[in-house]
Amino acid sequence: MTPIDSIVARLTSLHPKLIDLSLDRMRRILAALGHPEQQLPPTIHVAGTNGKGSTIAFMRAILEAAGLRVHVYTSPHLVRFNERFRLGGEGEGRLASDEELSSALNECERVNAGAAITVFEVTTAAGFLLFARNPADVLLLEVGMGGRLDATNVVDRPLASVITPVSLDHAEHLGETVGKIAAEKAGILKQSVPAIVAAQPREALLSIERQAARVKAPIRIAGEDWIATEERGRLVYQDDAGLLDLPAPKLYGRHQFENAGVAIAALRAIDGLKLPPAAFENGIAKADWPGRMQRLSQGRLVALTPPGSELWLDGGHNPDGGRAVANALADLEERVSRPLVLVVGMLATKDCESFLKNFTGLARRTVGVPIPHQDKSFPADTIADIARSVGIPAQSSESLEAALAAIGRFELAPPPRILITGSLYLAGAVLNANGTVPV
Numbered sequence: 001m002t003p004i005d006s007i008v009a010r011l012t013s014l015h016p017k018l019i020d021l022s023l024d025r026m027r028r029i030l031a032a033l034g035h036p037e038q039q040l041p042p043t044i045h046v047a048g049t050n051g052k053g054s055t056i057a058f059m060r061a062i063l064e065a066a067g068l069r070v071h072v073y074t075s076p077h078l079v080r081f082n083e084r085f086r087l088g089g090e091g092e093g094r095l096a097s098d099e100e101l102s103s104a105l106n107e108c109e110r111v112n113a114g115a116a117i118t119v120f121e122v123t124t125a126a127g128f129l130l131f132a133r134n135p136a137d138v139l140l141l142e143v144g145m146g147g148r149l150d151a152t153n154v155v156d157r158p159l160a161s162v163i164t165p166v167s168l169d170h171a172e173h174l175g176e177t178v179g180k181i182a183a184e185k186a187g188i189l190k191q192s193v194p195a196i197v198a199a200q201p202r203e204a205l206l207s208i209e210r211q212a213a214r215v216k217a218p219i220r221i222a223g224e225d226w227i228a229t230e231e232r233g234r235l236v237y238q239d240d241a242g243l244l245d246l247p248a249p250k251l252y253g254r255h256q257f258e259n260a261g262v263a264i265a266a267l268r269a270i271d272g273l274k275l276p277p278a279a280f281e282n283g284i285a286k287a288d289w290p291g292r293m294q295r296l297s298q299g300r301l302v303a304l305t306p307p308g309s310e311l312w313l314d315g316g317h318n319p320d321g322g323r324a325v326a327n328a329l330a331d332l333e334e335r336v337s338r339p340l341v342l343v344v345g346m347l348a349t350k351d352c353e354s355f356l357k358n359f360t361g362l363a364r365r366t367v368g369v370p371i372p373h374q375d376k377s378f379p380a381d382t383i384a385d386i387a388r389s390v391g392i393p394a395q396s397s398e399s400l401e402a403a404l405a406a407i408g409r410f411e412l413a414p415p416p417r418i419l420i421t422g423s424l425y426l427a428g429a430v431l432n433a434n435g436t437v438p439v
Contacts, residue, residue: 004081004098007105011119014112021149025117029125030154032111036125036132037154040139041071041088044266045155047143047185048164050321051198051259054251054289055164056140058263062283064092066275068137073127073152075120075144078291078315078428079437085127088136095439096130104129120144124151148187159270160194161217164262166204167320168351179203186211194269195219198262220269228261230254235284237264244277247285252293253328260284290438291315291427293328299434304404308415310338313431315424317346319354325421326358338417339364341410343403344387345371346422348378352386355422359392365410366394367403371422372429383422400433 001009030037044059046052053074063070069088077083085096096104104126112122124144131139138159143150147163166182182204189195195212197205199222212219220226226239235246235257244264249256264284267275296302296311305311316325329340340363346352356366368383378386380396387394397403400420407418420430431437 002081002098003102004105007102007109008081008119008123011105011109011117011122014114014117020118021146023149023151023154025115026121026124026151026154028115029108029112029117029121030128033108033125033129036128039132040128040155041131041136043139043141043155043158044160044162044270045141045143045152045158045188046162046164047147047150047188048162048198049167049181049185049318050316050324051164051255051262052142054256054259054287054292055162055198055263055266056142057251057287057289058249058260058284059140059267060086061287062263062267062275062279063138065282065286066279069093069135071131071134071136071139073124073131073139074142075123076424076428078424079432083438084123085130087130087134088138100130101126118151121151143185143188146181146184146187148184150188153188156190158190158193159273160196160266161188161190162196162198162262162266163188163200163208164198164259165320166200166208167318177203179207182207183211189215189217191216193217194266196262196266196269197221199223199258220265222258222261222265226261226265228257228264230257235260237261237280239265239268241268244280246281249284250287251289252295253324254331255324255327256293260287290431291424293325296430296434296436299436301400301404301430301434304401304408305418306408306412306415309407310415310417312417312419313427314419314421315427316421317350317355317423319351319358322355322358322421325419326362329359329362329417329419332417333362338414339412341407341412341416341418342366342387342392343369343400343407343418343420344383344422345369345380345426346378346383347371347374347425348376350423352378352383352422353390356387356392357390360390363392364412364416366392367406368394368396369400369403369426370398371426372399374423374425377423377425400430
């Protein structure tokens with residue numbers, strides 16, 4: 001266990017709930033720290049259900065291509081806790097070091113003085129300390145959950161507020177309908193701050209529009225105020241400021257064209273942020289975000305796959321995320337046909353059946369696996385049973401390694417396309433076991 005893991009484990013005992021949406025504890029600790037949230041670089045605040053991390057990755061790459069220093073706060077991490085904190089500098093910046101992060105977490109723990117607080121609240125406060133004390137031009141700030149009562153929602157005057165696609169997830173905390181969940185996400189909108197909204201279900205968009213009108217936030221909506229489409233393998237973006245003809249995103253999948261469009265719309269909506277066309281061209285082509293339709297070409301797990309096969313990884317874990325991944329796989333199948341095998345691990349709090357239905361008729365077989373070191377993951381046998389119930393032949397394995405070995409015995413021709421999916425926690429375990437840790 002690293003020193004940072006030890007601190008996080010200690011902090012976990014301070015509050016019995018992992019999630020307890022409120023701003024009271026956050027305001028208390030920030031006051032004790034001298035209000036670092038009031039000393040942050042200009043901030044772009046990002047909420048939503050799916051696509052937050054990818055949209056931030058596009059914005060970061062574009063801003064860095066323009067020569068700007070960019071801080072980034074995202075969650076969860078895949079392998080190392082440090083991944084949540086990227087400090088801006090020359091080029092791509094760097095992850096916060098163990099020493100910097102331990103110092104910030106220890107300072108937060110000291111001023112908190114044993115009071116009840118969630119780990120995410122302390123983590124966010126530590127991030128604010130790091131971001132306030134290290135100079136940068138922009139901070140890209142991802143909401144942890146929801147928005148209205150999320151620990152990040154103490155930033156009063158962001159440059160822009162972004163809401164990526166909203167769908168049913170975390171309903172036990174945010175509401176039982178897409179409209180209620182969207183209303184919570186829209187709680188980040190601020191008066192006179194541009195609101196950039198991705199394509200949404202009608203019920204979600206109505207909730208977001210109501211909140212924007214309530215707080216008098218000027219709103220820009222995908223499909224109405226800008227369009228981002230794939231044309232001849234390129235990304236074509238158009239709004240009232242003109243047209244951009246850009247390379248296809250490095251990130252794979254049709255949904256990444258939409259995420260890139262949201263990122264471009266947000267950056268073009270900010271007065272005073274005049275970015276050259278070359279920044280958009282270079283950023284879109286370069287943006288990377290591990291664990292999202294990521295092709296693994298080498299590593300320990302790759303070596304266990306059948307010769308000639310493909311190994312892909314995606315952390316999708318809700319029905320809409322599964323739909324985006326299934327569409328991406330269908331596109332791959334049109335280009336190069338291979339039998340598809342899913343390796344699936346999911347938390348028991350997720351809708352496994354709705355997730356797997358996206359792959360009916362597409363996947364040749366599913367192998368259920370437990371998520372390493374996650375007590376709340378579905379048993380592998382349960383995942384296999386659910387897969388069979390939606391028409392996908394399935395079996396279970398006790399580990400990732402055993403699952404890949406089993407696929408080698410399927411004798412599929414041509415060699416299969418293997419997708420490991422169902423959880424960001426599983427994605428992190430895969431990257432760690434494969435020896436391809438994010439940096």
